[in-house]
Amino acid sequence: MENSKSLKEKSLEIRKATLNLYRASAGFRLASSLSVVEILVALYYGDILKFNPKDPRDENRDRFIISKGHGSISFYPILADLGFFDKAELDRMSQPGSFLADIPDTRIPGYETINGALGHGLGVACGVAIALKRKESDAKVFVLISDGELYEGAVWEAIMFAGHHKLGNLNLIVDNNKRAMMGDCKEILDLEPVEEKFKVFNWRVKRVDGHDVEAVKIALEEFKKEDQKPKVLIADTIKGKGVPQLELDPMSHIKNLKEEEVLSALQNLC
């Protein structure tokens, strides 16, 4: 963490870096990559996660599993900034020889699991959480999924499993941007009341404004103290946060921006 910068300033920097990455390699899912910026910043710059860029597989690290892989490209500039890989790699994203694809994989230092097909990450995280308990490790598991992933049945298999097995070292963050690919979740299949659904599966639940990076940090800090139940943070976010054309479009998931729209967003971000 660069102490000279607040988490809010860091979030702005990462959001701009993500837009610049989009200028260089348009095609990735920008809107859902923008909704998770404050979540990622809180985890990596807010002293929540233990990590080691020099040894990404350090046994003592916390495991961070991104299930919504397509919507996590804002993680690339964070990993580069922290030294997991050379920043020059960002300039050649999606080009021959690059390991940075539109959907990330485990060749990228800092990514723990294969993703891309939705609804898998939480189940894998359950396995990792059991493994860490077996090793008597203090390391925690954090998982990032989207609210749209809650449509996948396998996620509920994992939610039920984690609650039953009291996986207190497991922390889930739902990027609750309220939109899937074809529109608003409320219209497709209403997921609310999502907090109650987790509670009846024996999870501890918190809900915050997912763009209030300090609030996200505080909630996750509290999670680290609790060890008897799995925990979920419902982070209410806005899909395409920071780019008006994306924020307002129900189909923002697949919306492509023109160069001037990206430049305009970059100028207006604050």
Next chain:
Amino acid sequence: MLDLNQDAKTSLGGAAKAMRDVFINGLCERMKKNKRIFFLSADFGSPALDRLREEYADRFINVGIAEQNMINISAGLALEGFDVYAYAITPFITMRDYEQVRLHLAISSQIRPVNVNLIGVGAGLSYDVAGPTHHGLEDLAIMRLLPNMAVFSPSDWRLVEKFIDFSIENKSPKYLRFDSKPLPEIYENPDEVDLKKGFHELIKGEKIALVSTGYMTQTALAAAKAEGDVGLIDVFMLKPLDEDALSETLKKYDCLITIEEGFIGNGGLDGLILNVLADRGHCAKVKRMGFKDKYVFDLGGRKYLHRLNGLDEEGIIKEISLWKQ
């Protein structure tokens, strides 16, 4: 190499055991010393599993009727360095969770070691009277399709016993296709078998050879014994296997009959053999025996169903006779 008299003795007189029980009992023995083994079940049991559950309750997990989650959990454990065994019946462990297997075992293991062993019990028509939902006729082809996935299809419990240590030592994903019924031993001396080679020429023949896998090697053995001059090649590992060595063995024969308890013409054992021949320019005549492109709704027991589909001993002998003509 077995001689014909020995075949007769072992195939008819060898002790019959269930592959699942042999494997799980053997695994229990390894779990005493090897603390890194986990066993997961999607709510399927067996007498042998009762022992494992009791002795190693801290490393046994019944995930419930949730195969997709079982594979995800298995992958998470394996990524942390554990050796994992995931158990369900054949059609469910190969199809209900196919995407999880594809992502976290097949794709992921190309980058990081993932030692997850899928134990599918109920190969072919093992669960005969249960009907087509519980038959396993697609699994050989769809598991063979996945890069980085080993496909083990043993014909007797001796091979299964030998495979236990192999499965622990080789840190890659594997599919283990087990019969549900006790079957007699074929391999009296499994030390002679090289698992990495993937096949064993049980009987050397003259012009015609049967090429079989799994349960069908039991039937093929009886047919080959009856005919006398017919070879028998047991392909117990459809992937990976030593294709060059297999090719050298196949090219000794003019006519080959592939026999599998699965759909033919869709990438199972027959596809493997045809590929090996084609890639090396061999021109043997090949007859493919197995199930045609229809599910099996008939009832009446496995042997009866095999007879209906020409897969019994007489059916094989009939095909041999046609080649001889």
